[in-house]
Amino acid sequence: MAQSNETADWVSRFADEVIAESESRAQGKPVVVASGLSPSGPIHLGNLREVMTPHLVADEVRRRGHEVRHLISWDDYDRYRKVPAGVPGVDESWAEHIGKPLTSVPAPEGSAYPNWAEHFKAAMTEALDALGVEFDGISQTAQYTSGVYREQVLHAMRHRGDIDAILAQYRTKKQPQKKSQKPVDEAELEAAEGSGAAGEDDGSTGAGGYFPYKPYCARCGKDFTTVTAYDDESTELTYTCTTEGCGFGETVRLSEFNRGKLVWKVDWPMRWAFEGVIFEPSGVDHSSPGSSFQVGGQIVRIFDGKQPIGPMYAFVGISGMAKMSSSKGGVPTPGDALRIMEPQLLRWLYARRKPNQSFKIAFDQEIQRLYDEWDKLSAKVEDDSALPADAAAYSRAVGTAAGELPRTPRPLPYRTLASVADITAGAEDQTLRILGELDPEHPLTELAEVRPRLDRAEAWINTHVPADQRTVVRAAPNGELLSTLGEQDRASLRMLVDGLDTHWSLDGLTTLVYGVPKLMAGLEAEAKPTPELKVAQRAFFALLYQLLVGRDTGPRLPTLLLAVGQDRVRKLLGA
Known part of the structure; x- marks a missing residue:
């Protein structure tokens, strides 16, 4: 009908x-x-x-x-x-x-x-x-x-x-x-x-x-x-x-x-x-x-x-093919895309746009945003709040008249999986430890629960993130930087370290790292950010990245902290 x-x-x-x-x-x-x-x-x-x-x-x-x-x-x-x-x-x-x-x-x-x-x-x-x-x-x-x-x-x-x-x-x-x-x-x-x-x-x-x-x-x-x-x-x-x-x-x-x-x-x-x-x-x-x-x-x-x-x-565009160029003949194939994304996501990109609308397929950081968008749509479909056309595109993406395509049993955020794959370099024991601590109330017990999405995220990290953007955790504290810190920065680091035990989960650490600058400014932890507060948060985050990975940026801090582990975090932050 x-x-x-x-x-x-x-x-x-x-x-x-x-x-x-x-x-x-x-x-x-x-x-x-x-x-x-x-x-x-x-x-x-x-x-x-x-x-x-x-x-x-x-x-x-x-x-x-x-x-x-x-x-x-x-x-x-x-x-x-x-x-x-x-x-x-x-x-x-x-x-x-x-x-x-x-x-x-x-x-x-x-x-x-x-x-x-x-x-x-x-x-x-x-x-x-x-x-x-x-x-x-x-x-x-x-x-x-x-x-x-x-x-x-x-x-x-x-x-x-x-x-x-x-x-x-x-x-x-x-x-x-x-x-x-x-x-x-x-x-x-x-x-x-x-x-x-x-x-x-x-x-x-x-x-x-x-x-x-x-x-x-x-x-x-x-x-x-x-x-x-x-x-x-x-x-x-x-x-x-x-x-x-x-x-x-x-x-x-x-x-x-x-x-x-x-x-x-x-x-x-x-x-x-x-x-x-x-x-x-x-x-x-x-x-x-x-x-x-x-x-x-x-x-x-x-x-x-x-x-x-x-x-x-219409045309299909490509963003972020760092390892491929048209001058070398390396235009990406469906197989290339399926190595870094699940079939459902690739089907969705074609299903959600009318044929006469062009669109891009992401091989760069944009793939993380696309996955976020896909997961939000999944949640809306689940609670029946998705718009009809969006729900139809979702339905066409996850399966056909013959049935649903195989899917990841527990689809954790792609950006989280990519960050963990980046930090652990694919070590399965470390990956399971970190992912198991994301949600202590519902701990992950085996990596099969997050596959094949985990494998796709790991492949993306290994093939499309330049070496100079990969995350390498410091082997020893940055004594020179620690010795130059003022009392405000030292107090912020102490507050973060003191809160690790009680906030050791993805949500808890998110609250903690965003909350420290608020508390240091005399605000409540739930206070809405002001322009001044955002500046303070960015400065605090840059300090943490420098002490942990020697750069001003990196994976999302809550994921990074979980990956590094409490003992090593305390050591690198000079606690």
């Missing part, structure tokens, strides 16, 4: 449209939604929007009792266009394979997979499994080389004049320039960049006329080929190869020939008709005149099909 307009989120509204469109087609088949991904290199977080948008809609349709197929077309029969930078096990020698199908290119050195396409498909498939995305994968290499599309190819060749006439309407229009990739910490990752859509190929016109089909050369295996003649009745096709040093040419029967494919602007709408696709989003680059989605809406009629409902989706 559809939700009311007041409570419906964007997913529900698209689900309404998809179900209505499916019923209007009266096809009596499962509702088909689709995504397309090209494993031409690492499949990044921008490309993930190509999958998550139809996944969320498909899941909503499935929750309403309809049978759904989510197709992911692996565009692995696309040509290998360039050698991506920064891929381990790959060097410039891979340039010799440019022009071959992705499934004919060797995998990176040391890979367990048989070819380039399978290598990059595997990483994405693993991430989608962790995210709870159900899909039917279709290899376009398998489709074309086994002759599944034979009739569609022959049909396109018979109607090449009609296709050419449609494309001709747009060829004189100026195409928008492709945006260059900015440095990755400010990056807007174009979500369609890794899909077959990026090619925007519409075939070629030569002496023999226009042909929407591109053979791969029988000798060199590359697509630097030109169709010079075609006979509709016999299906005889003649092509020549222009690869340097090749120059091969032959005549084949297209009714038997399986080593080629339709050009992209014809291939995509052909698939819409062939699969009966009802919903498939596309990136912003496909919304301009002459782009694949726009032209496809006319070409699909040649195949007796209909264009799917196709919302445009």
